[in-house]
Structures are given as C-alpha cells and as structure tokens.
Amino acid sequence: MMATGVLNPNHFPAQRAAKVVQHYLNTRYGLTHRWVELHRVHNATAEEVEGSGTKYHVELSVKEIISNTTERCSAEVLFPGGEHQGPPQVQASCEGLSKLNTTAPEDLYRQYSTGQNLVSAHNLPDSYGHIDPAMKPFWHLGGVASSFVMLKESNENTLYNMAQVANVTQLASEGNQLRFNYEVLLHDMVSQEITHWKLLVSLSPEEGVKVLQMEKVPKCHNCGAPPSTKS
Incomplete structure (x- = not known):
C-alpha cells in the first residue's frame, strides 16, 4: 500500500x-x-x-x-x-x-549549425568525474533528453537520474534542426539498475529539444554506476 x-x-x-x-x-x-x-x-x-x-x-x-x-x-x-x-x-x-537565459541557445545553435565539423564525444563524465568545458552543453542536452525517457519510464517504484552520456554524435542537420545520436545510462536509485538507452535528439530555436526516437538497449550485466556530476 x-x-x-x-x-x-x-x-x-x-x-x-x-x-x-x-x-x-x-x-x-x-x-x-x-x-x-x-x-x-x-x-x-x-x-x-x-x-x-x-x-x-x-x-x-x-x-x-x-x-x-x-x-x-x-x-x-x-x-x-x-x-x-x-x-x-x-x-x-x-x-x-x-x-531564464534567453540568448544562450542562439549562440550554441549558431556554433554547431554550419555542419562543417560535426561534434562527437563519449563518457561524459569520464571515470574521474571530469567533463571538458566545451562538452558541457552536450552533457546538459543529454540530461534534458534523458528526462523524456525518465518521465515515460517512471512509476511509484522508481527514482531515476541520468548517470552518464556514454556517446553523443552529431548528425547532418535537417532543415533548421540540429540532430544528435545519444547513448545514455540511466540509474534507478531504488533497484540500483543501470539502463542503457539510444536516443535521436533534435535541437532548434523554434521547437527547443525534442526526442524523436528512443530505444532501450538490452541489459548490460557488466555495467556499474558511472560517476555523475551536475555542473
């Protein structure tokens, strides 16, 4: 009860x-x-x-x-x-x-919308809890995108946090949308289970952040809880 x-x-x-x-x-x-x-x-x-x-x-x-x-x-x-x-x-x-912060997305969008150098990164944070300052916007974007999954998956027996962005790869833009493939690790604080999700994420000035696709990866038996940071 x-x-x-x-x-x-x-x-x-x-x-x-x-x-x-x-x-x-x-x-x-x-x-x-x-x-x-x-x-x-x-x-x-x-x-x-x-x-x-x-x-x-x-x-x-x-x-x-x-x-x-x-x-x-x-x-x-x-x-x-x-x-x-x-x-x-x-x-x-x-x-x-x-x-809050109404001008920041314009700067980031302008920086990455040319498509000349598509960004990629992995292990945000790394095993020491470190994130390169240039990659922090992509850690933040992964956190926001993960909330779409955690909201969908939550029930009265869960308590989710994002643990790590395992990988992020920028794709070619479509129209005015920046697109990214994300792989994120989510930590259920109740069961202590780490779940692995693949996300297709879009970012645009008009529509903000959208998760276009989400797929749960089969359970990884060797996955431990990665370090986490909120900064």
Whole structure:
C-alpha cells in the first residue's frame, strides 16, 4: 500500500513524485543552457483516486543548474493504477523557468549549425568525474533528453537520474534542426539498475529539444554506476 495523506517531504513517496515533476519540467523548458534538478520538497500530500491511481500534490523548488537559480513550483502528479497503467500524468506551474537565459541557445545553435565539423564525444563524465568545458552543453542536452525517457519510464517504484552520456554524435542537420545520436545510462536509485538507452535528439530555436526516437538497449550485466556530476 502506498502512503496517502500528508507526506514527509524528505521521504521516498514525496521525493519520487517531485523527481517526476523535475523530468516533466525538463521536457517542457529544457535546453542546453536550461536544465533543472530537484532542489527541495516543501510539502506534499497523496490521495487515492478511485479508478485512476494515486495523485500527489507537491510544492517544491527546482534549481536551474547552469545559472544556479531556484524557482518555486506547484504540481500534481497522477500515477495511473489498475487498467490505466502508463506514464505519470503531470500538471505543473513553474513559469519563471521559461524566462531564464534567453540568448544562450542562439549562440550554441549558431556554433554547431554550419555542419562543417560535426561534434562527437563519449563518457561524459569520464571515470574521474571530469567533463571538458566545451562538452558541457552536450552533457546538459543529454540530461534534458534523458528526462523524456525518465518521465515515460517512471512509476511509484522508481527514482531515476541520468548517470552518464556514454556517446553523443552529431548528425547532418535537417532543415533548421540540429540532430544528435545519444547513448545514455540511466540509474534507478531504488533497484540500483543501470539502463542503457539510444536516443535521436533534435535541437532548434523554434521547437527547443525534442526526442524523436528512443530505444532501450538490452541489459548490460557488466555495467556499474558511472560517476555523475551536475555542473
């Protein structure tokens, strides 16, 4: 039985719902210069919705990690139950995120849209937790793109973080879209399982970040938890 009523903000049920909100906000507002992580859960409640699942009401703060600013948000998260199994349904109000760092994507887009030197990298971060400063935008983009997967895969028994960008390769642009093949490793903090995903990611000034394709790679029995950084 899942907990209902007033929840301890620091315990798993509230934190799990808040992490889902984090992933949802990244799918809405995320860019190479705008990537949010959960900062704090202020309060949370949960209720069973007959025939639908468990609904969480959460007041939280998220931190935009590039600018190191925090925003207060409120959200509802419904984890479908019974016959309605599927990704969580989220409604969130956090409008300050859309106003942060409005010029940065133009610079990055201009830098990589010529297609003369297609970028590629692997192991972000490396085994020492290091990321070359020039590659940090692609670590950020991988984090935002991973939120599309983590939102889709989340349920009441998971707590996902991106562990590593294993590989990123820029493809030829299509129209005004930069396109990248990503391979990312995701870490479920509950089961301690590392899952490997292949993503086709697009970036454009008009549409922001989109994940056009996602594919789960068969389980790697030798994969450990890579080092992780949020800077």
